[in-house]
Amino acid sequence: MPVSILLNSALAATLAIAGAAQAKPRVVVSIQQLKEVAGPSPSGKPTSWVPAANASPGDVLEYVLHYSNQGDEAAKNAVIEDPIPKGTTFVAASGADAGVEITFSNDNGKTWAPAVKLTYEVKLPGGAVERRVATPSGYTHVRWTVSSVPAGASGQVSFRVRVN
Amino acid sequence: MKPSTVLDPSRAPSRVAAFILGALALTATSAVASTAANTVITNTATVNYNDAGGAAQAAVTASAAVTVTLVPSAAPLSSPPVxxxxxxxxxxxxxxxxxxxxxxxxxxxxxxxxxxxxxxxxxxxxxxxxxxxxxxxxxxxxxxxxxxxxxxxxxxxxxxxxxxxxxxxxxxxxxxxxxxxxxxxxxxxxxxxxxxxxxxxxxxxxxxxxxxxxxxxxxxxxxxxxxxxxxxxxxxxxxxxxxxxxxxxxxxxxxxxxxRPTVTVTKLVSVDGGATFNASATAAPGVVLIYKITATNGAATSATSVAFTDVLPAYLTYQVITGRFATSAATTYAGATALTEGSGGYTVSGSTVTYNPGGATGTVAGGGVLVLFFGAKIN
Structure with a gap:
C-alpha cells in the first residue's frame, strides 16, 4: 500500500495497524543441496541422494528449491532465479519444473529462453556471425516463473550441476 | 529483475567469447578440468514476486554451499641417473x-x-x-x-x-x-x-x-x-x-x-741402472737388474694395506740399499724415495722381498699407484 509522508505520529500508528491488517503475500524460499552416493535408497534404487556438505570434482549436485507463500494473499508472477554456481556445469535436462515455466540464460541473465530456443552467437573465421543453439553446459542461469502462488501454497523446483 | 549474485568473472562479459570458451571446455575431458579442493561453491536462489495488485515485493533469497574435496592423484617421481x-x-x-x-x-x-x-x-x-x-x-x-x-x-x-x-x-x-x-x-x-x-x-x-x-x-x-x-x-x-x-x-x-677396490700389478726390469724399464731384456752375469713393480688401483675408491711380496728366482741375488718407492708412475728410479731394509715395512728375508708400508703410503687412492724398486744381481 502506498504510504505518504506522515506528520502525525498517532495517524501513523493507525495506518500501520491498517497496513498490518491488509492481505499480503509472503514468499519464503529454501535450498536443499543433495549429492548422489552409492548405497540403496529407501525406494530400492542403487544410489541415494543425501544432503551434501562437500563434493568432489565430477560429482553431481542437486539443488532443490522449496518455495511457499506464508502470506495471506496470492503471490503473483513469482520468479525463482538461480545462477549456475561458479565451478559447476548445468546438467542437461535436469531442470525439474513441476509444471511451472522454466527458462534459461546463457549470458548471465540478459536474455532468457526455453532450453530449445536458447541460442548464442559464434564468430566464424570469415567474420560472419552464426547463431547456434546453446548447449546446457553453457547455461549461466536457470529461472522458473510461477504465475500465481496462492496463500498457503508451496512447491519445489530443482536442477542439477556437475562440479567441475 | 536482475540476478542478485555476483556475476561470474570466468564467464566473460561478451557472450560470444564466453560461449566459445564454453564450447572448448565441453570438448575437453572432464578429468582434466577440475575445481580446486577447499573451494566453496555457493548457490544462491532469488525469488521476486508481486502481490495480487501487481506491486513488486522484496526479493527473498536462499543459499547453499558445498566444499570441494581433494581428489587424490598419483604424483610423478623422477628417475635419478645411474x-x-x-x-x-x-x-x-x-x-x-x-x-x-x-x-x-x-x-x-x-x-x-x-x-x-x-x-x-x-x-x-x-x-x-x-x-x-x-x-x-x-x-x-x-x-x-x-x-x-x-x-x-x-x-x-x-x-x-x-x-x-x-x-x-x-x-x-x-x-x-x-x-x-x-x-x-x-x-x-x-x-x-x-x-x-x-x-x-x-x-x-x-x-x-x-x-x-x-x-x-x-x-x-x-x-x-x-x-x-x-x-x-x-x-x-x-x-x-x-x-x-x-x-x-x-x-x-x-x-x-x-x-670393490681393484689393484693390478705390473713388473718391469731395467738393465741400465734404472734409466729405462722394459718387460724383458737381456743382460750378462754380474749386471745389477733394477725391478720396477707397480701396483695400480683401478677402482674408484682407495685400496688400503697395499703390500708387495717378491720372491727372487734362482740366479739372482738381492742387492742391499737398492730399495726405493714412489707414489707416481712417472717417478724415475733416481727420483724415487729410498727404503731401508728392516724399516718402513720393507724387509728382505733370504730371497723374499716384502714391502708392506701400511698407513698413508700403503693406501692407494682410486686410480693411484704405489711403485717399488729394488735391485738384484745376476749371479
Missing part, C-alpha cells in the same frame, strides 16, 4: 623430483627398495613423507601472464592450498616459482604471482597447478660379494595418504654400481 660409488666410500645420493597432480594439497608417503646384485643388502634412507600443495586454474592462463588466478581455499593462511612464496609450481608442464600469494575471499579467488610469465601455451580453466619439490635419498654401498663390482637397483615409490592412495614408482629404477 651412479658409481666405491665400496665403503660415501653413500650414493639420489635426488628425486616429485610433482603434485591433485586438485589440492596432499601428503605422500615415500618408500624405497634397493635390490642388491653381487653385493650385500642395504637400507636406503629417505624422508618418510612429503607434502605437495595443489590447486587448479579458476581463470584461463594466457602466455605472458605474470600471475594465475585460482579458487580461494576458505582459510586465512598465507598459503593457498599449500602453495606459498618460493614454492615451485607446475602449470601445463612448465615450472614456475611463486613470488607472492594474494587472497581475495570476496571474489572467491586467489592470485599467485610468478617470477616468470606463463610460457609455452595457454592453459584452460580447471588445469591442475601442482607443487614440485625435491628430496634426496642416500643408499650405502654394501659389500661386494664377488667379482670387482655389484649393483644396488633402487626403486622409490610415493603413495598418497588420501584414500584410495594412488601411488607412483619411478619409471626407471636407478642402478648404483658399487666398485
Amino acid at each position: 651412479q658409481t660409488i666405491a665400496q665403503g666410500g660415501p653413500a650414493a645420493t639420489l635426488t628425486y623430483t616429485i610433482t603434485g597432480t591433485a586438485n589440492g594439497p596432499d601428503t605422500y608417503n615415500l618408500s624405497s627398495t634397493a635390490t642388491p646384485a653381487n653385493v650385500s643388502a642395504v637400507t636406503p634412507t629417505l624422508p618418510a613423507n612429503i607434502t605437495l600443495g595443489g590447486t587448479t586454474l579458476a581463470v584461463a592462463a594466457n602466455v605472458g601472464d605474470p600471475s594465475i588466478t585460482v579458487p580461494y581455499d576458505n582459510n586465512g593462511l598465507a598459503t593457498i592450498n599449500g602453495i606459498g612464496i618460493g614454492s615451485v609450481i607446475v602449470v601445463g608442464g612448465n615450472p614456475y616459482t611463486v613470488s607472492s600469494v594474494t587472497k581475495n575471499a570476496a571474489a572467491n579467488t586467489a592470485t599467485i604471482t610468478l617470477t616468470g610469465a606463463i610460457a609455452g601455451a595457454g592453459q584452460a580453466i580447471g588445469t591442475v597447478v601442482g607443487e614440485r619439490k625435491t628430496f634426496t635419498e642416500t643408499v650405502p654401498s654394501g659389500t661386494v660379494t664377488s667379482g670387482s663390482s655389484g649393483t644396488q637397483t633402487v626403486s622409490t615409490t610415493a603413495t598418497s595418504t588420501t584414500a584410495p592412495g594412488p601411488a607412483t614408482t619411478q619409471t626407471t629404477p636407478t642402478v648404483i654400481t658399487v666398485q
Whole structure:
C-alpha cells in the first residue's frame, strides 16, 4: 500500500495497524543441496541422494528449491532465479519444473529462453556471425516463473550441476 | 529483475567469447578440468514476486554451499641417473623430483627398495613423507601472464592450498616459482604471482597447478660379494595418504654400481741402472737388474694395506740399499724415495722381498699407484 509522508505520529500508528491488517503475500524460499552416493535408497534404487556438505570434482549436485507463500494473499508472477554456481556445469535436462515455466540464460541473465530456443552467437573465421543453439553446459542461469502462488501454497523446483 | 549474485568473472562479459570458451571446455575431458579442493561453491536462489495488485515485493533469497574435496592423484617421481660409488666410500645420493597432480594439497608417503646384485643388502634412507600443495586454474592462463588466478581455499593462511612464496609450481608442464600469494575471499579467488610469465601455451580453466619439490635419498654401498663390482637397483615409490592412495614408482629404477677396490700389478726390469724399464731384456752375469713393480688401483675408491711380496728366482741375488718407492708412475728410479731394509715395512728375508708400508703410503687412492724398486744381481 502506498504510504505518504506522515506528520502525525498517532495517524501513523493507525495506518500501520491498517497496513498490518491488509492481505499480503509472503514468499519464503529454501535450498536443499543433495549429492548422489552409492548405497540403496529407501525406494530400492542403487544410489541415494543425501544432503551434501562437500563434493568432489565430477560429482553431481542437486539443488532443490522449496518455495511457499506464508502470506495471506496470492503471490503473483513469482520468479525463482538461480545462477549456475561458479565451478559447476548445468546438467542437461535436469531442470525439474513441476509444471511451472522454466527458462534459461546463457549470458548471465540478459536474455532468457526455453532450453530449445536458447541460442548464442559464434564468430566464424570469415567474420560472419552464426547463431547456434546453446548447449546446457553453457547455461549461466536457470529461472522458473510461477504465475500465481496462492496463500498457503508451496512447491519445489530443482536442477542439477556437475562440479567441475 | 536482475540476478542478485555476483556475476561470474570466468564467464566473460561478451557472450560470444564466453560461449566459445564454453564450447572448448565441453570438448575437453572432464578429468582434466577440475575445481580446486577447499573451494566453496555457493548457490544462491532469488525469488521476486508481486502481490495480487501487481506491486513488486522484496526479493527473498536462499543459499547453499558445498566444499570441494581433494581428489587424490598419483604424483610423478623422477628417475635419478645411474651412479658409481666405491665400496665403503660415501653413500650414493639420489635426488628425486616429485610433482603434485591433485586438485589440492596432499601428503605422500615415500618408500624405497634397493635390490642388491653381487653385493650385500642395504637400507636406503629417505624422508618418510612429503607434502605437495595443489590447486587448479579458476581463470584461463594466457602466455605472458605474470600471475594465475585460482579458487580461494576458505582459510586465512598465507598459503593457498599449500602453495606459498618460493614454492615451485607446475602449470601445463612448465615450472614456475611463486613470488607472492594474494587472497581475495570476496571474489572467491586467489592470485599467485610468478617470477616468470606463463610460457609455452595457454592453459584452460580447471588445469591442475601442482607443487614440485625435491628430496634426496642416500643408499650405502654394501659389500661386494664377488667379482670387482655389484649393483644396488633402487626403486622409490610415493603413495598418497588420501584414500584410495594412488601411488607412483619411478619409471626407471636407478642402478648404483658399487666398485670393490681393484689393484693390478705390473713388473718391469731395467738393465741400465734404472734409466729405462722394459718387460724383458737381456743382460750378462754380474749386471745389477733394477725391478720396477707397480701396483695400480683401478677402482674408484682407495685400496688400503697395499703390500708387495717378491720372491727372487734362482740366479739372482738381492742387492742391499737398492730399495726405493714412489707414489707416481712417472717417478724415475733416481727420483724415487729410498727404503731401508728392516724399516718402513720393507724387509728382505733370504730371497723374499716384502714391502708392506701400511698407513698413508700403503693406501692407494682410486686410480693411484704405489711403485717399488729394488735391485738384484745376476749371479
